[in-house]
Amino acid sequence: MQLLSTVQDMTNEKLAVVIRGDSAEQAEQTGAACYAGGVKVLEVTFTVDGAENVIRRLKQRFSDAIVGAGTVLDAETARIAILAGAAFIVSPGFDKQTALLCNRYQVPYLPGCMTITEMITAMEYGAQVVKLFPGGTFGPPFLSAVKGPLPHVNIMPSGGITVDNTAEWLEAGAVMVGVGGDMTKGAKNGDFDAVTAEARRFMQAAGGVQ
Numbered sequence: 001m002q003l004l005s006t007v008q009d010m011t012n013e014k015l016a017v018v019i020r021g022d023s024a025e026q027a028e029q030t031g032a033a034c035y036a037g038g039v040k041v042l043e044v045t046f047t048v049d050g051a052e053n054v055i056r057r058l059k060q061r062f063s064d065a066i067v068g069a070g071t072v073l074d075a076e077t078a079r080i081a082i083l084a085g086a087a088f089i090v091s092p093g094f095d096k097q098t099a100l101l102c103n104r105y106q107v108p109y110l111p112g113c114m115t116i117t118e119m120i121t122a123m124e125y126g127a128q129v130v131k132l133f134p135g136g137t138f139g140p141p142f143l144s145a146v147k148g149p150l151p152h153v154n155i156m157p158s159g160g161i162t163v164d165n166t167a168e169w170l171e172a173g174a175v176m177v178g179v180g181g182d183m184t185k186g187a188k189n190g191d192f193d194a195v196t197a198e199a200r201r202f203m204q205a206a207g208g209v210q
């Protein structure tokens with residue numbers, strides 16, 4: 001039940017951080033700073049050169065973290081991520097070949113979806129959680145409205161999530177949120193303590209919602 005238990009562990013955490021960075025080293029430091037602030041779900045994006053090594057390193061350093069891959073555009077990249085130990089795969093759009101590959105290895109695939117049809121197709125291809133991307137463009141009322149006809153769809157909004165709207169998204173029915181820049185912006189100036197402080201604020205915002 002590896003796939004289902006990973007999904008359960010992720011949604012229990014309510015929040016994933018989306019890690020970008022100018023280098024593998026910066027991405028690793030960003031992930032470590034978020035972990036220090038209480039974030040357990042770490043999504044290392046494949047816009048980072050050497051992302052697979054960052055996944056390996058973060059897994060070695062933080063054995064109770066759930067480390068996965070983001071910005072995975074194709075099955076080839078998904079396989080590289082899975083071989084590096086990625087616990088989950090996230091993409092900005094929905095790709096059928098990636099879905100099939102992830103199912104083959106029983107690794108959860110969270111594809112980006114913007115329409116009801118994409119969400120239904122993603123579910124038909126086995127997605128337990130779909131990513132509403134870019135979430136901020138749609139907003140929490142869109143998510144609530146989708147859950148009218150599709151009460152069984154599990155949605156993780158990502159893109160434009162802030163510490164101030166995190167609780168609102170969860171109250172609207174999001175199973176978890178994906179957070180990038182608003183948590184990690186300090187990393188650009190090397191201020192990883194600021195990243196840890198933001199991570200703490202986010203986890204408080206997410207933890208306040210049952």
Ligand SMILES: O=C(O)C(=O)C[C@H](O)[C@H](O)COP(=O)(O)O
Pocket residue numbers: 018045070071072090091092133158159160161178179180181182
């Ligand atoms: O490419 C993927 O797989 C992603 O997960 C994209 C992320 O959702 C955003 O990059 C996060 O966006 P911000 O929180 O606005 O910085």
